[in-house]
Amino acid sequence: MKIIDTANNIAALAAKMARPKVISAYPITPQTTIVEKLAQYVESGELKSEFIRVESEHSAMASCIGAEATGVRTFTATSSHGLLLMHEMLHWAALARLPIVMVNINRAIGPGWSIWSDCNDSIAQRDTGWLQFYCSSNQEVFDTIIQAYRVAEHKDVQLPVMINYDGFILSHTSMPADIPPQEEIDSFLPPYSPEWKLDVDKPITHGNIIGPEYYMEVRYDMQLSQMKAKNVIKDIDKEWHKTFGRSYGGLVEEYMCDDADTVIVASGAIGAEAHASVDELRKKGKKVGLARLRVFRPFPREELKKIAENSELIVIDRNISVGMEGAMATEIKAAVGNDIKQFIAGLGGRDVTHKDIIRMYELAKENKDGWYSVEVE
Amino acid sequence: MVSIKDLPENEYVLEGNAACPGCPITIALRTMLKALGKDTIITVPASCSAVIQSLYPKTSFAVPTLNIAFEAAAASASGIEAALHAQGKDDITVLAWAGDGGSYDIGLQALSGALERGTNFIYVCYNNQMYSNTGVQRSGATPYGAWTTTTWTGKKEKQKNLAEIVMAHDIPYVATASIAYPTDLYRKAKKAKEIKGPKYMEIIAPCPPGWRFDMSKTVEMARLAVETGAWLMYEFENGKLTFNGPSKGIIDGSREPKPVEDWLRMQGRFKNITDDDLKEIKKELKERWEFYRKKSQLF
Numbered sequence: 135m136k137i138i139d140t141a142n143n144i145a146a147l148a149a150k151m152a153r154p155k156v157i158s159a160y161p162i163t164p165q166t167t168i169v170e171k172l173a174q175y176v177e178s179g180e181l182k183s184e185f186i187r188v189e190s191e192h193s194a195m196a197s198c199i200g201a202e203a204t205g206v207r208t209f210t211a212t213s214s215h216g217l218l219l220m221h222e223m224l225h226w227a228a229l230a231r232l233p234i235v236m237v238n239i240n241r242a243i244g245p246g247w248s249i250w251s252d253c254n255d256s257i258a259q260r261d262t263g264w265l266q267f268y269c270s271s272n273q274e275v276f277d278t279i280i281q282a283y284r285v286a287e288h289k290d291v292q293l294p295v296m297i298n299y300d301g302f303i304l305s306h307t308s309m310p311a312d313i314p315p316q317e318e319i320d321s322f323l324p325p326y327s328p329e330w331k332l333d334v335d336k337p338i339t340h341g342n343i344i345g346p347e348y349y350m351e352v353r354y355d356m357q358l359s360q361m362k363a364k365n366v367i368k369d370i371d372k373e374w375h376k377t378f379g380r381s382y383g384g385l386v387e388e389y390m391c392d393d394a395d396t397v398i399v400a401s402g403a404i405g406a407e408a409h410a411s412v413d414e415l416r417k418k419g420k421k422v423g424l425a426r427l428r429v430f431r432p433f434p435r436e437e438l439k440k441i442a443e444n445s446e447l448i449v450i451d452r453n454i455s456v457g458m459e460g461a462m463a464t465e466i467k468a469a470v471g472n473d474i475k476q477f478i479a480g481l482g483g484r485d486v487t488h489k490d491i492i493r494m495y496e497l498a499k500e501n502k503d504g505w506y507s508v509e510v511e
Numbered sequence: 512m513v514s515i516k517d518l519p520e521n522e523y524v525l526e527g528n529a530a531c532p533g534c535p536i537t538i539a540l541r542t543m544l545k546a547l548g549k550d551t552i553i554t555v556p557a558s559c560s561a562v563i564q565s566l567y568p569k570t571s572f573a574v575p576t577l578n579i580a581f582e583a584a585a586a587s588a589s590g591i592e593a594a595l596h597a598q599g600k601d602d603i604t605v606l607a608w609a610g611d612g613g614s615y616d617i618g619l620q621a622l623s624g625a626l627e628r629g630t631n632f633i634y635v636c637y638n639n640q641m642y643s644n645t646g647v648q649r650s651g652a653t654p655y656g657a658w659t660t661t662t663w664t665g666k667k668e669k670q671k672n673l674a675e676i677v678m679a680h681d682i683p684y685v686a687t688a689s690i691a692y693p694t695d696l697y698r699k700a701k702k703a704k705e706i707k708g709p710k711y712m713e714i715i716a717p718c719p720p721g722w723r724f725d726m727s728k729t730v731e732m733a734r735l736a737v738e739t740g741a742w743l744m745y746e747f748e749n750g751k752l753t754f755n756g757p758s759k760g761i762i763d764g765s766r767e768p769k770p771v772e773d774w775l776r777m778q779g780r781f782k783n784i785t786d787d788d789l790k791e792i793k794k795e796l797k798e799r800w801e802f803y804r805k806k807s808q809l810f
Contacts, residue, residue, distance in 0.1 A: 155597040158590060184593035189624030193586035196579060196621065200554060200590025203577050206597055208590075222580055332575035332591065334550045334603055339570035341578030348567055 135313045141272040141304040144311050145211065145237050145297075146171035148279035150181045151319045152235070155206035155326075158186035158197040162216040163249050164301040165239045169211065191216035195223035195234075202232040203340065205331035207283065210234070213301060214241035214255045221259065227294045228263025228356065230341060231329070233286030234294040235279065236264075240402065240452070241301040242482040250483020251300035251403065253453040257430075257461045259296065263356050265363055266430040269299040270406035272309040274382055277374060283323050284370050290362040292329055300403040300452075302483070314378055322377055360432040367429060385434035387426040388441065390416065394423030396498070397441050398491065399466060400450040401427040404480060408450070410488035415495060422495065427462060435469040442470035448498045450491065450506075452480045479506040513694050513701075519545050528571030530563040533726025535716035535733060537563060538690045539637050540608065544574060546700030547633075551604045552595075554588050556618060557581035558610035559644045560637075582617040584609040585625035588632045596631075604704055605632035612642045614713075615651035615673045626680040626709045633703045633710045636673065639718040647721045654741075655795060656788040658780040659721075665784060669795060677711045678747055684710040685747040690717075691734035692756055695744060702748075715742040723779020732777060740768035740796055743803060752810040754803070762803050771796060 137144075146168045149157070157176070159169045175181035184201075188194045191212050198208040212220060217238050227234050238256050242248035256266060265285065269275045275297065282295040299305065330338070344352065368384035375381035387405075390412055391397055400408045405426035415422040425441050427434070441447070447470065451460025458464060463476035475498035480486040484507060497503065497510050504510045523544035530537045536559055544551065554577045555561055561578055565571050579587040584607040592605045607625075609618055614636035622634060641659050642648040649659040649666050652673070656665045678685050684706045688696040696714065703710040717732035719725065724732055736742035737757050744755045753759075760766020771793060775781040784792070 156590060156593045158593070184597050186589050186593050187628060188586060188589070189620060189627070192583065193589070193621050193624055196583035196586035197590030197593070199579065199583075200577065200587035200592075201594035201597075202590075204552070204591045204594030204598075206594040208594075223583065226580055226583075332552050332577055334552065334575060337573055337575045339564055339572055339576040339578075342564040342567050342570060342576070343562060344567040 135315070136310055137313055138308050138310045139272065140167065140306050140308050141275045141299055142167040142306065143171055144272045144276045145279060146175070147313065148276045149209045150175050151316055152209065152280055152283050152323060153207065153325070154183055154209040156184045156186065156198070156201035156208045157210065158188050158194045158201065158208065159210045159212070160188050160191045160194045160216060162191070162213045164241060164305045165211050165213040165216070165237070168237060191219040192223060195220040195227060198234045199223060199227050199230060199232055202234050203230065203332050205328045205333070207326040208234050209236070211237040211239070213239040214243060217255045217259060218243065221262070224259055224262040224264055229352065231292045232294060233283070233292055235282045235286055236294065236296050237279065238296050238298045239301045239305045240298050248482045249301065251303050251452070252481045252483065253298065253402065256296060256298045257453040257455070260431065260461065263293060264431065265293055265295040265360070267295065267297045268401040268405070268428060268430060269297060269304065270402060270426060272304060273311040273380065275299055275304065276311050276313065277378070277380060277382070280319055280323055281370050281374055285363060285366055287326060288366045289329065291359050291366055293356065293359055293363070298402065303403040318377070364432050364434065382428050385429040386437045387428055389424040389426070391423035391425060391441055391445070393421055394445045395421045396448060396495070397423040397425050397445045398448045398450065398495065399425045399427060399438070399462065401430070401462070402452060404450055404452055404486050404491070407486060407488050408491050411491035411495065414488065414492060420495070430462070433465055433469065438466055438469045442472060447474040448495060449474055449476045450479050450494060451476065454478050454481065475503040477503055477506045513698055515694055518542070518693070518697055521545065521548070523573040525571040525573055527565070528563050529565040530559070531720060531726070533719040533729045534559070534563070535639065535690045535718065535729050536560055536637050538693070538729070539696070539714045539716055542690070542693045542696050543606070543635060543700045546697045547604045547606060547704055549574065550602060551606055552577070552591055553606045553608050554579050554584055554591060556584040556609050556613040557644070558613050560608055560610070562644060581613055582621055584613055584618055585621040585630070585634055588634070589625045589628060589630045592630050592632050607632060607634045609634070609636055610644070611636055611638040611640060611652035612650045615671060623680065626677060626682050626711070630709050631707055633712065636713045637716040638713055639716040639721060640670070641718070641721050643718045643721045654792070656781060656784045656792055658783065665788065674711070674713055680709070682709040682711060683707070683748065687713045687742070687744050689715045689733045689737050689742055689744055691730050691737065692744065695755055699746065721780070724777050728777065732774070735769065735774040735777070738769045739771045739774045740800060741771055741774055750810055752807045754807065762800060762807060764804070
């Protein structure tokens with residue numbers, strides 16, 4: 135069924151169709167409409183699920199942990215300061231190996247209060263052990279939420295997944311999306327079968343004190359699982375393509391990269407916008423491609439290295455690791471081993487149009503990079 | 512009235528656990544779990560009880576146990592309860608088992624949230640009146656005058672009354688207990704198990720290394736706390752406030768409490784209190800009894 139709706143409404147619909155047994159969330163702009171919609175689904179009986187109306191995001195994640203540990207599929211959504219308040223529990227969920235799925239609407243951090251898009255909220259959660267997806271369209275939001283449960287719950291992964299998309303640019307913008315029938319979603323995503331749970335007939339203690347002789351193995355296993363998740367994500371993307379006819383390239387969506395001498399690397403809404411920039415530059419005869427970073431954790435090191443073998447990279451970060459540089463740029467440099475051009479753009483929701491991206495391309499060709507619209511025009 | 516001999520023989524706090532000698536928490540949890548039985552899931556925030564379980568890969572808790580972050584016990588209980596309800600397992604008791612730090616202070620928001628949401632669980636605050644686990648720092652439950660490692664010259668502020676804050680949430684059952692009265696504790700736990708909705712219990716838990724008394728005196732210390740009126744045992748149920756054991760007589764005036772000095776002098780943490788401090792402590796106790804005298808007449 136084709137619908138036209140906002141990313142938030144489509145995210146709520148995807149969450150509903152994934153049939154979580156427990157939803158726990160606290161409202162924050164620009165995530166609120168997801169929570170409202172899900173509450174409506176539950177209260178109208180359209181979705182058979184427990185909805186916990188928590189008093190904070192910290193409790194949202196803590197209750198998702200409690201519920202998931204008791205053996206059921208869960209869902210939550212947040213944004214910005216809400217995600218930051220969850221930080222401790224994000225680590226907890228990942229170390230507890232609970233495949234919770236969460237939507238985060240990327241929004242800048244205050245002060246001053248900003249409700250507009252940037253990715254500093256989720257980039258600050260980089261090391262929590264969560265898998266991170268960045269979406270570029272409402273359709274991708276829907277598809278990724280369903281896929282995320284398969285990835286998270288996969289026996290080789292068993293880690294939580296965060297699906298990110300830009301505040302307002304996606305969250306409140308209506309776009310068309312194709313919604314498969316429930317039975318097709320059900321056959322793609324079977325009911326949750328937990329690897330471990332709290333069970334009165336098989337009592338276990340989870341998370342008690344662990345000495346130095348065991349702790350490193352716990353972390354090592356998380357690392358192995360994130361590495362294995364790369365193939366799991368790619369396989370599930372292929373399966374999705376076979377079933378529903380859409381693919382996002384797994385970890386990195388490449389567009390016109392094959393013969394490109396220059397490849398723009400971006401994610402989220404800027405990644406979508408860069409598509410149009412590449413089209414325009416191609417019309418002018420420029421051999422430009424786009425590598426849209428869809429997955430930030432696990433980091434697609436091999437994919438980017440391969441792209442960088444034959445092309446110069448221009449990386450656009452909608453985040454800043456203050457005191458260093460854009461977080462994507464740091465990691466891409468570490469992955470590819472050669473120099474890149476790197477821009478910081480769009481912080482606090484500053485508009486980044488396809489023309490701005492073309493301008494960044496031109497600047498890069500003049501051997502310039504930096505803070506776009508601040509230190510380079 | 513159940514007698515001590517009637518308590519079930521089943522043990523859910525196992526031998527060889529990592530509690531300090533003379534620890535009141537194992538006494539309290541042992542009694543609680545005897546009342547709640549096998550079909551109980553327990554969630555434990557950062558606290559002595561996280562240590563008592565002993566080190567991975569061993570455990571001394573024989574019911575399913577989730578460890579959770581310091582401020583998150585009540586929120587995790589909401590999640591456990593929702594998941595059980597979603598699976599039709601409403602006969603399982605959810606127990607949040609937290610210290611006073613995790614309840615009075617860092618966990619207060621989550622506790623208030625879970626109470627207001629009507630989470631069907633039992634929240635127990637075992638109150639040793641300080642952060643024992645981290646080495647005896649003051650908490651919101653530390654009494655006036657008490658030495659801790661963050662109040663070297665004695666705490667200058669009064670303790671807060673968390674049970675009153677909890678009662679303001681209008682939940683079906685609130686009870687306070689003492690490990691020196693295990694049958695009273697057992698009866699209250701049994702009652703809490705049968706009531707639907709949020710239940711709050713608070714158990715006085717004298718900590719030998721923290722309060723600075725001999726480890727053989729834990730139960731005696733918990734009894735004296737009640738006999739001196741420094742700790743009150745009551746139940747608040749269906750809008751009715753009932754005092755239990757010696758607390759009943761202390762509140763209705765039919766029983767003369769033992770001098771609070773008897774309790775204070777046994778504890779190294781009150782070693783340096785002045786006569787003025789003692790006056791202040793006595794004044795505070797009298798005010799508390801008077802408050803509850805009036806309250807029990809109201810309800």
